[in-house]
Amino acid sequence: MRAANPVILDVPEEAGSAAFLVCWAGHGNAELLGYTARVAGGPSFLAASPATAQATTVAAANHTPVACTLAERAEIITSLAGRPGFDAGTARRAGIPVVVAATQGVLGAAPGIAEFAVDLVQAAGLGQLALVTEIVLDDGTGPHGLDGLATQRALVRVSGQEIIAERLRTEALAVRGPEVVLPTDHGLVLATGYRDTHSGAEHLVLRGPATERSARPVLHVHRECPTGDVFSSLSCSCRSELDTALADVAGSGSGIVVYLRGKPDRPLHHGPHLDDRQAHLVAFMIQDLSLHRVHLHHGDPRQRDALRGRGIGC
Ligand SMILES: [Zn+2]
Incomplete structure (x- = not known):
């Protein structure tokens, strides 16, 4: 214009x-x-x-x-x-x-x-x-x-x-918070908090300590599921997927788990793919952490486009 x-x-x-x-x-x-x-x-x-x-x-x-x-x-x-x-x-x-x-x-x-x-x-x-x-x-x-x-x-x-x-x-979709070293069952991970500029939800990016040195760390994206993640409900596979992702990242020392969270009044939907905003939010946080290349654990086309839109190879 x-x-x-x-x-x-x-x-x-x-x-x-x-x-x-x-x-x-x-x-x-x-x-x-x-x-x-x-x-x-x-x-x-x-x-x-x-x-x-x-x-x-x-x-x-x-x-x-x-x-x-x-x-x-x-x-x-x-x-x-x-x-x-x-x-x-x-x-x-x-x-x-x-x-x-x-x-x-x-x-x-x-x-x-x-x-x-x-x-x-x-x-x-x-x-x-x-x-x-x-x-x-x-x-x-x-x-x-x-x-x-x-x-x-x-x-x-x-x-x-x-x-x-x-x-x-192009915009900053979240504000980076503090980073802590988190011991898990599988080993140490670095955990960085992000506050969503839209919903105010607090997301987490967990990565193995050697992720920056890896040429193409694996990216797992997990959407919060309180009944599965916290109470180990067997009505979905969320908890086992999260455990597998964390074991992979902490065990190998490299890789990323993005944990997207909702708000009590705005829970996340659980479709097979991320929505546009979630895909771009993940891409923003990956870019913000200066990770230039990742391997997508799931071949979500929308996520791939969002990452490439921010110049991240995948
Ligand atoms: Zn679930």
Whole structure:
């Protein structure tokens, strides 16, 4: 996204999907406002990061739309985009609603168009305020119509999934805590704690003392299972898998066991594969520990992609 170029943003919605024309609010001149209204056809709003908008004044201002000319509106929107803590009463004068994005943006729970739009302009280095216009295609052509629109107007298309993937691939997803030497039945391991920046859960990375010297240490990923791990329940194989992994790492002195934990109100799911966030979280911690190459114990394709996305050979 360049400053003056609107982008077509496809986002998943609860009922299907929707498309929006998104541009940087700081470039909100009258010509651009007219263009987006003409091309998109739907209603516009400003999506603001929580750091810039004051939610209480936003709520109050949104109830009192005021009409003004396109040029006046553009001037007000542009001035809002240049202000670190803008007054939503000013947005009211522009007659344009303001939607404040949630703190964690697209990485939070159930992100909507405001989160996607703000993260998009932030990723492009264009500030904290996006001008968003819903694309309404009245020809009934659906996604094909969007392709046509993109080609005809030379507009870039971005999907919500791409924005999420980019953040997962590049951001610090956990904060490293203390490292301790942990004696186990099988030998010594180094244990490093990580606090999840999203859930606050405390994960653990256990590795054999000689892991850094190994060319390609084995990586085991284990998801916490209280009934199996702690009470040795026989209704699943979690405990025996964890024991085998720890015996391998502590016994050989090399290898990694990542122990992903949930929270009491947010237990981990136990599907056959990691979800996107878990895969990227594991990759982040491996990268943070300066491990450049690993051998995946299970050939989880999503985990492989996440590791390679951070430059880790596997
Ligand atoms: Zn289990």
